[in-house]
Amino acid sequence: MTDSVTTRPRHAARTGPAPRRPGTPAERSWWNRHQRTLAPYVFISPFYLLYGLFLLVPVFVGLYLSCTQWAGLGAPRWVGLRNYRDLLTDHSFWTSVQNTTLYVVFTLCVVVPAALLIAQALNARGLRGRDLFRLTYFMPVVISPIVITLVFGLIFDRQFGLFNATLHALFGFGGVDWLGEPAWARVSVVILVLWRWTGYLTIFFLAGLQNVPRELYEAAALDGAGPVRRFWDVTLPALRPVTAFVAVTVLVNTAQIFDEPFLLTQGGPGESTLSVTMFIFRAGFQRQQLGYAAAAGVLLFVAVFVLGQLAMRVLGVGRSSR
């Protein structure tokens, strides 16, 4: 073994031989005396500095701000838990919570299953133009928000919109005020969410589907399982880790939805499509109520964290499959 040749005794490694030491220990520089102890900390310090500066500090500053009244300039005034108390009685805040809940439920119940079904269709053997379909489904994610605003503003317009024109041509009616009627405005936002994110989620499911062994399908077919049975008994169980990951990601992301209602309706008409993040943006950057916005942010964080943890436990994300 080479250990006996190359490894120094333990005490030697700790203290280290000093071939040339000027003077007595008291005369040595502070760094010389402590470098062995400090060196590991110096090496890992960049991570901790960045971690502290960009993660811990904002979190604690946010917590502190949530207990203050601050317009953005001058010294914040400590108000304790007043912002939280006001939030709980703020009708606008609860409207935004309800709207966000609707978006989350819709995304989980409609967008995720739709993405799975599209992925299943794209994974079919012998499908022609598969790449074209993939490109088409993925495109909404990369299209500029400005274009989305213009195009969907026109699609949903009551008088000049494509939707109403189509409805009128097909069914003889088409006077739906998609963006002006509160209930329809919410529907318009979820349609935009469906259009924008289904293709993106399809990519995840498609990757998962391509890893399901063909033998499992062949075995199920030999046992007499039809396409529906194979989907339920082979595809879904095999996709469970992917589905769990997608569901948790979608839950956390949709709880912080901002783009779609902001682009399409700016939270209107009234506050009928306002989401919690838009509420925070409005309080912070339109009304200069930064303490109030921080308090809403803290509540959103707590809600997302708790829901995310619950979903991860229920769906078993991160647990090794047995």
Added chain:
Amino acid sequence: MTSEVGRRSVLRAGAGAGLALLAAPALAGCGSGSARAVTEGPVQISMWTHDPGYIKTFQSAVRGKALTKGSQFDYRMRFTTAAGTDIVTRMMAQAVADGDTPDLVGMIIDQFPRVMGARIAQNLFVDLSETVRPFDGRLLKLAPYSVDRIPYGLDSDNSVSVLYYRQDVFDRYRIPEDVDTWQELARIGERLHEQHRISLGMVATGDNGSIVNAFLQFLLQRGGGAFDASGGLTLDSPEAVEVLEFMARGVRTGFLMALPDPYGSACAAALKSGRLAATVMPNWYNVYGLQANVPEQKEKWRIRTLPRFSGGGHEASTLGGTAFCVLKDKPNTQAALELLRRVYLTREGQLLRYRSGGFLPTLKPLYEDAELRGITDDYLGGQRVFDVYGRAVADLPIFYQAPGMQILIDVLGGPVLSALQGKTSAAEAIKSGIRAYRQQVKR
């Protein structure tokens, strides 16, 4: 003596160093700037704006030298362009962090209320009272940018609302171009819509800002308003109810077209299709609305002063604007203030602004200026536009803002829309908006 350094002490030292690192910029921000004030010679003015039109204006002012002739400063400009909301946010962040704020900042009118509370305007901007004193009564549009009656910004444009109308459509359907009152035009508009599906105006039904702006534009003309000079809410008025009733009836009968906003794709479609043949909008809508969306309708559009409300009010209204403010206590403050004065408070500066961006003068006497009166607009069929603007400026309402303006817009949008859709009465909508405003503004 052993000097063993433990893990805990190292972490403590690290935490201390980290805090010191974090505190450094904050402390630096608290200290007064060490740079000396520039009182003459070369100076580079840092300007933030959202609109390339202002960049063009200031570039022309500095390069042309005619405007800066005789100044003790030799100006250079450095421009930063950002979205209107971001400009205010970043300026305040800079003010808190290290003081690297602009020397001149352009603030859209709806962003100014953000600095009206918590003494932000007083702490950031130069008090322009002395600068505007020589123009007593002759300088328009100071009110929206005043806090406690002290002006902190000079508007770039008078934003005078006029009636844009398609002269060819008016000719075709024999609509008189000089209809005296809104009520009369509404009667004509109802018939026109019934027979030809053409509307003579629009209301916004999209976001709260557009909804409330369209309402306020009519309300100001009628003699009402959102706030008074001291920031008190004045919305609870018979004029507000009357105007909202007028708008709701207009939507119901088709005289007014309901569109999400006056600038988007739906409005462009309405203009292109010819179904929108008239609209009340400010002077800047000529370039940003009509010429941008329907260049092919050149020479078909004209402007006139607004029909009056039979119950009273003004001959004109106003909507929008962007003020420029000078940041105080900076090395370039004096130079920036001098530049702003030359570009915004001189005849030559105001003419330059009109030529470079179509911004209407804010100095009232200039509406009688022969050079301006002679200007014709090609898009408007060679019309002498200052004949119209001159009459409008003679009877222009004053628009006041308050720190709670954004809250009012947020809470009033929904009720106004409900009234426009006929779901609630105008009186109930106004009441509901005021109630919600009073609840929210307490915070």
